[in-house]
Amino acid sequence: xxxxxxxxxxxxxxxxxxxxxxxxxxxxxxxxxxxxxxxxxxxxxxxxxxxxxxxxxxxxxxxxxxxxxxxxxxxxxxxxxxxxxxxxxxxxxxxxxxxxxxxxxxxxxxxxxxxxxxxxxxxx
Amino acid sequence: xxxxxxxxxxxxxxxxxxxxxxxxxxxxxxxxxxxxxxxxxxxxxxxxxxxxxxxxxxxxxxxxxxxxxxxxxxxxxxxxxxxxxxxxxxxxxxxx
Amino acid sequence: xxxxxxxxxxxxxxxxxxxxxxxxxxxxxxxxxxxxxxxxxxxxxxxxxxxxxxxxxxxxxxxxxxxxxxxxxxxxxxxxxxxxxxxxxxxxxxxxxxxxxxxxxxxxxxxxxxxxxxxxxxxxxxxxx
Numbered sequence: 001x002x003x004x005x006x007x008x009x010x011x012x013x014x015x016x017x018x019x020x021x022x023x024x025x026x027x028x029x030x031x032x033x034x035x036x037x038x039x040x041x042x043x044x045x046x047x048x049x050x051x052x053x054x055x056x057x058x059x060x061x062x063x064x065x066x067x068x069x070x071x072x073x074x075x076x077x078x079x080x081x082x083x084x085x086x087x088x089x090x091x092x093x094x095x096x097x098x099x100x101x102x103x104x105x106x107x108x109x110x111x112x113x114x115x116x117x118x119x120x121x122x123x124x
Numbered sequence: 125x126x127x128x129x130x131x132x133x134x135x136x137x138x139x140x141x142x143x144x145x146x147x148x149x150x151x152x153x154x155x156x157x158x159x160x161x162x163x164x165x166x167x168x169x170x171x172x173x174x175x176x177x178x179x180x181x182x183x184x185x186x187x188x189x190x191x192x193x194x195x196x197x198x199x200x201x202x203x204x205x206x207x208x209x210x211x212x213x214x215x216x217x218x219x220x
Numbered sequence: 221x222x223x224x225x226x227x228x229x230x231x232x233x234x235x236x237x238x239x240x241x242x243x244x245x246x247x248x249x250x251x252x253x254x255x256x257x258x259x260x261x262x263x264x265x266x267x268x269x270x271x272x273x274x275x276x277x278x279x280x281x282x283x284x285x286x287x288x289x290x291x292x293x294x295x296x297x298x299x300x301x302x303x304x305x306x307x308x309x310x311x312x313x314x315x316x317x318x319x320x321x322x323x324x325x326x327x328x329x330x331x332x333x334x335x336x337x338x339x340x341x342x343x344x345x346x347x348x349x
Contacts, residue, residue, distance in 0.1 A: 006340040022262075026301075124349055
């Protein structure tokens with residue numbers, strides 16, 4: 001397990017819509033594993049990744065697990081630094097009230113900081 | 125920490141605009157795979173300012189029949205150069 | 221410099237699998253170390269030992285296997301991605317009574333903990349997808 005000197009800051013940028021391919025799911029799995037191993041995780045929804053946050057998802061009809069529900073596990077695994085790109089939301093006509101999680105809308109400047117502060121960035 | 129961003133999809137992906145919006149001064153961008161189409165003169169208007177160095181993977185440029193004029197704002201690197209850039213910059217963010 | 225390389229792309233579908241291979245080879249040629257290769261999602265297909273290609277084509281899976289063995293690289297296939305894509309080692313094949321082993325023995329099936337370990341112990345982590 002992680003000792004003090006191997007604790008890393010890891011930023012995840014989840015940029016894909018759910019369901020069409022597996023990237024959104026893979027990104028979530030990696031972040032949860034990082035949290036289990038005691039790493040400092042930041043999780044950002046950017047571009048089409050913001051579609052993962054829409055309320056009222058029900059993927060039973062396409063034989064998938066509902067990703068919007070699975071995102072609740074971020075909190076269960078103690079990942080508190082979760083944010084969403086404000087521009088990506090507004091470009092897609094999505095409002096704060098449409099979202100399945102309480103996530104903080106942030107600017108690109110803030111996302112640039114999260115990349116800058118990270119030891120490793122996973123962007124998918 | 126300085127960062128090398130790799131971009132591997134063609135301009136239709138709009139990956140460069142996402143990438144550019146989160147850059148820090150001193151970062152670099154390396155175009156690989158279909159990302160090398162960003163080297164086309166028609167795309168140069170989207171390139172970030174001079175504080176961001178731009179590179180393209182020579183093998184991918186050559187494979188696609190493209191050429192990058194020596195006066196262009198993009199430097200060509202081979203795989204050894206790609207590895208060198210990964211050492212020079214402190215981390216790598218891949219856009220795909 | 222110690223590198224770890226994460227591959228999300230399947231050979232013959234996306235160039236990224238070949239890019240990852242060429243990059244890995246170049247890292248080694250330049251005298252750097254590979255801490256770990258980690259194949260994730262569709263990337264697990266890079267470890268398939270059952271691929272057959274035309275004579276004038278590269279067998280990327282075979283090239284990976286050769287490179288991994290020649291340099292004694294630590295190569296991990298994510299077990300959850302692998303088993304649902306039919307990439308199984310002897311142990312998984314027997315556990316699920318599948319009757320065939322599809323993964324090269326040069327890579328090991330293991331969990332995401334191996335990826336996290338790689339991020340903790342590498343100077344650079346690079347992703348190909």
